[in-house]
Amino acid sequence: MSLLLDIKFDNPQESDIFIEALPDLKIIDWRAEQHNNPDLSSVRYALVWKPDEGLLASLPNLEVIFSAGAGVDHIFEDKKLPRDKPIVRFVDPDLRDRMSEWIVLQSLMHLRQQRSYDQNQQSHSWVELSQPIASEVRVGVMGLGELGLDAALKLKTMGFQVHGWSRSEKNIEGVQSYWGADGLDAFLGVSDILINLLPLTKETAGILCTGLFEKLPSDGVMKPAVINAGRGGSQVEADIIRALKNGLLGGVSLDVFESEPLSKESPLWDIDNAILTPHIAAVSSMPALAAYTIGMIKSYENGKGLDNLVDQVRGY
């Protein structure tokens, strides 16, 4: 019985963690071993991030696919993906905490106009800007799942007025719920800071576009800011650039991009009120990912089933 690893992270794969915890399991590290044409007939489990196209389909005895990240769009990109295998996504407090750190940091950067103070520091300018307090600012979180919910609650703790938008209605104390296509416009109308933590699906592709930015409030105590740590496929970068230049948006924080790494030629790099990070808002820590996957394999082997299964029709 084998576990195939095909995880295209920059950090090294730590197969030893698996070998110590599951001594009966053989590990095939695809990136290191593919050139030796390993026998894949024993592979029952695959833990992947951006798997090679067709690799999963070439595993005759595959039973479960594990995503090395919370999102699974990287698996659905494989046109030869075997559609009859369960996909388990990564859900972990480590990932949640990392994401909420980034979201709270970015929200405060826009609230406190830190980019303007950075520029003033560079020009040795002692200038006091008008400063709203968090309780005067409305934050809208798109996606109230594992990550969005935690971020919403932590933003609430910081004093923001928080509401969220999801596919289904939520009942979260202190967080007003909007849901479905019918609830979107009302939600946008009260989002001075808009945060995207939606998965990338057919419905959410390109959702952060001019038409949406125009529905953000014009009567807030600050110009609307957009924060995206979901997926780059949900944003239209040409629209973001235009909205920053024409003042429709006061600022953005982007951790994800239409194409990654972001091209050196992208105008986004040079826009003062655009804060860019290279898809690091919540990196999957290898020890946490290994512990999670090992626990799930043990549960499955003991007949207790799998958690956090992806609904392949919804796409998340």
Ligand SMILES: NC(=O)c1ccc[n+]([C@@H]2O[C@H](COP(=O)([O-])OP(=O)(O)OC[C@H]3O[C@@H](n4cnc5c(N)ncnc54)[C@H](OP(=O)(O)O)[C@@H]3O)[C@@H](O)[C@H]2O)c1
């Ligand atoms: N930048 C990074 O470092 C990083 C790291 C990890 C994850 N991510 C991204 O974060 C995403 C969210 O992760 P998660 O674990 O929070 O996912 P999740 O638990 O599956 O939550 C997804 C949320 O989005 C909502 N949603 C999905 N489609 C929708 C639609 N068409 N309209 C309205 N709401 C919709 C869902 O609504 P319901 O609750 O009603 O189903 C749910 O609340 C991942 O898919 C990934 O793309 C980024």
